[in-house]
Amino acid sequence: MNDLSNLVITSTNPCLLVYMVDQSRSMEDLFGNASHSKSVEVANAINDILYEVGLRCIGTAGEIKNRFEVAIIGYGKASNSVQSAWEGPLQNKWVVSIKDIFDYPLGEENDKPIWIRPYAIDNTPMTKAFENAYRLCQDWISWGNHRDCHPPIIINITDGEATDAGNSYEPLKVQVERLKTLTTNFGNAFVLNIHISSSAGDRKLFPNYLDSSDKFGSLLFNLSSTLNDNMLRIASSKGYQVQNGSKGYVFNGNASDLINFLNIGTPQ
């Protein structure tokens, strides 16, 4: 296994980012103390992070270099449905290079491009979403020289419990652990979880242990990968109290936590 700190993300060795977005009905509830819904907050955060990632990929001649490829998996837009969340010209695409992302946005809001819209429709087939993420990442790793690339980073954003994991959540655990076994020559795939709710207070940010009565929150914490050195550095620079062993898990983060988390999960 090669040392991740020696890896430079380039257009010939890109990194795959997979955002998994909960689009279930409960996402229409308000985000913390904000006046808008959780689904709006999440869509805005993802649109913002895509824009920032793109700006980070601008080369010396002003062109966008394909250092990142992005997939957005939506789940819950229809009953037990998992689908690519890209819209507009990118509808039905799965993995899209950052240059194509910038060339084909869905539209524009507040003078910035947007790529996804908020949805809060049906139930929460999270197990199925992770299973789809596994096969997608497996295909990506197997393609071309991707085994010599940064391992995929999967960021799951949800506000509630999976509706397809039964009472024991065993099927969900199986899928997530299976996903974490995928490797490139630089390590295992990272799975990070953002667990948001409508209630204010009681934030938990990158803990290295979790003492919670929320069974599902504890599950997501346990299933989250440990932050690597780069992620620890970025989290620390943003003022988060992190240490070795901190997990890629946030519960009830606010809007800036959401953006920061997404930034931390994106290799710099």
Place this chain on the structure above:
Amino acid sequence: MFKNSFSFEGRIRRSEFGISFILFVVARVIIAFMAAGLMSGGNGNDGAIVLSLLLSIPLLWFLWAQGAKRCHDIGNSGWFQLIPFYALWMLFQDGEPGPNQYGENPKDIQSNYYNTNNQNNSTNNYNQNNQSNNTGYPGNYGGGHNSSSLNQPSFRNQNADNEDGYKNGSLYN
């Protein structure tokens, strides 16, 4: 705007319904003048009545169809437009966000694409699939990360059936 104006299915925005109502009123006034002209021209009331009816039927169909679609946008059955003064609600109430049981949000369908420096979308052979996106990852990763994959035949959407979830190999379909 004004696609399938005589259909009772789907959803339309407030603006389209407002314009439809104005068009209806203008057309009714024109018909009334024509009928009045016929009566004053000595053709009698019967001709005027027949003309008025013949022209009014499609007009009413148009108005009711547009009204039904506006009701759908609000999330109600088209029959709601028969409620007295409900038309005011139809003119001012915003549509339901996102898709509902009657169809996609017309605001989403009409969103404008961001105009970047790359205006030459005519070279894009990408075959956009307008079906409801209820499909999963179908496989066929063929584009590669270092090419403008959207212009390559392998980047066309090959997912013909609506099977849910990602299909192995459709990474860059």
